[in-house]
Amino acid sequence: MSGKDRIEIFPSRMAQTIMKARLKGAQTGRNLLKKKSDALTLRFRQILKKIIETKMLMGKVMREAAFSLAEAKFTAGDFSTTVIQNVNKAQVKIRAKKDNVAGVTLPVFEHYHEGTDSYELTGLARGGEQLAKLKRNYAKAVELLVELASLQSSFPGLNVLLLISSQSWMRESEKSSTG
Numbered sequence: 001m002s003g004k005d006r007i008e009i010f011p012s013r014m015a016q017t018i019m020k021a022r023l024k025g026a027q028t029g030r031n032l033l034k035k036k037s038d039a040l041t042l043r044f045r046q047i048l049k050k051i052i053e054t055k056m057l058m059g060k061v062m063r064e065a066a067f068s069l070a071e072a073k074f075t076a077g078d079f080s081t082t083v084i085q086n087v088n089k090a091q092v093k094i095r096a097k098k099d100n101v102a103g104v105t106l107p108v109f110e111h112y113h114e115g116t117d118s119y120e121l122t123g124l125a126r127g128g129e130q131l132a133k134l135k136r137n138y139a140k141a142v143e144l145l146v147e148l149a150s151l152q153s154s155f156p157g158l159n160v161l162l163l164i165s166s167q168s169w170m171r172e173s174e175k176s177s178t179g
Contacts, residue, residue: 039102106154
């Protein structure tokens with residue numbers, strides 16, 4: 001221990017009480033930083049695992065959706081002009097919320113449906129079953145995209161905060177082990 005790490009203090013009972021209080025405060029602060037770091041690490045790993053799972057599932061869902069589009073076009077013909085003419089308002093919308101993890105707010109997106117399906121009768125003459133399957137598959141794809149966007153938007157901020165929190169905790173740990 002070097003001379004500059006020492007605190008100049010007069011040896012008395014009052015000084016001892018003050019130093020015990022400072023030590024107790026430092027230990028409490030270190031424990032709080034450790035808990036925060038652990039909570040952020042846990043959430044970071046959960047988000048990373050969910051991102052990987054969602055990306056793997058996304059490939060399958062998008063492949064299935066593209067194939068159902070080809071099926072629907074083959075069965076019902078070109079229905080894109082009908083869809084474009086009937087669009088006036090989005091049915092699927094996204095709501096932004098905030099999630100609190102150990103005092104850190106993370107953005108969370110969720111989708112919701114608003115309004116009725118204006119394409120219920122599309123494909124009634126031919127290809128109705130394939131069009132219903134197409135809608136289901138693309139609805140699932142949009143749901144996964146929103147979930148993936150939510151996870152990926154909170155990932156970088158959480159990563160930075162985890163590094164800062166871990167570094168603070170490590171500095172406090174080094175101080176308490178040397179002092």
